[in-house]
């Protein structure tokens with residue numbers, strides 16, 4: 447299939463900015479001294495990185511500080527607890543660098559760097575030794591974290607993989623090369639699907655990405671290669687004018703020509719990310735390779751927690767020929783308290799947006815919690831004579847027998863995650879054990895939980 451023509455006009459160069467360049471950013475964009483200080487303070491704990499495209503094309507500076515894209519990439523007051531902010535500020539004021547480093551370590555440890563049992567439950571082993579940079583949670587799918595892909599074109603303040611970016615080797619998943627992955631796949635023919643993820647694999651030069659992808663094509667049992675990426679949103683020029691943009695598209699064509707499904711799992715959080723001409727052209731070029739683009743993002747308080755944002759986003763995805771796939775619930779990690787959305791509101795936002803969609807965009811599932819036992823979707827809220835319940839379903843499960851099973855939990859206006867819910871009394875024992883680690887409490891004659 448021929449590649450679509452790139453833009454003949456400009457060749458933007460990728461340039462990223464971090465905390466050290468915050469003064470330079472403030473000279474070009476309207477940041478207040480207080481916002482600059484906030485970035486300096488919070489970015490000692492949580493990663494901060496933006497690039498020229500994000501700054502110039504995505505952030506609406508007339509709407510700062512309330513602009514959703516600004517909140518998505520610039521650290522804000524409130525992302526750390528008042529106690530942790532104070533601890534960090536005092537450590538800084540002491541002038542003792544070791545005290546600051548200790549405070550940063552202590553605060554990061556409190557931010558649940560690897561949610562949903564990723565470190566304890568998902569890292570596979572060969573002959574008793576853990577395989578670095580792999581996760582194997584669901585029978586048919588392995589996640590692969592190439593070490594050179596463990597950064598992104600910009601960082602999302604809500605990132606559930608923030609621990610990948612803070613320079614602490616103990617907090618990081620990373621595989622130096624594909625050798626152990628290939629060995630593991632040879633021993634696990636049940637794995638049909640490899641998700642190459644990060645960070646963002648598209649941060650790698652094409653020559654490097656090829657070193658990770660091509661060996662997969664020699665493994666017959668691998669039928670789908672997925673690439674998790676936010677590059678179309680944060681740096682669409684990766685597929686347009688970067689010097690190896692055409693090469694990466696040829697690599698995609700090669701994966702497709704091998705008979706594999708190439709699924710580009712594109713992360714779009716806000717409709718503005720799809721409103722730019724480069725983003726739409728990048729998607730068109732990716733699709734011209736034969737890759738299928740699936741779109742997913744979490745529901746984030748203060749960023750995209752309204753139905754109009756999601757309705758516009760899903761319609762824009764469909765118009766670009768991509769498949770709306772998942773609305774996730776934000777995970778309990780990093781600045782979770784700042785961004786979390788109660789499940790009751792999440793279900794309402796999803797339903798309100800979903801009912802505006804044409805049928806072809808109703809491929810989207812949500813709101814979905816990617817939790818320790820598996821992916822749990824909130825299908826709706828049920829009114830009964832015994833009270834209100836969330837209708838839940840296991841979309842995916844560590845234990846295959848649980849996949850597709852519906853169950854219920856007591857409705858709550860405040861619960862934002864599965865473990866804050868109370869299982870309905872009739873919840874099957876295996877689901878209650880997998881999800882809550884215990885049997886449901888019995889109902890009394892009045893329908894109340896004992």
Ligand code: SF4
Nearest residue numbers: 598601602605645676
């Ligand atoms: S693009 Fe993905 S991995 Fe990178 S910072 Fe954003 S959420 Fe995290």
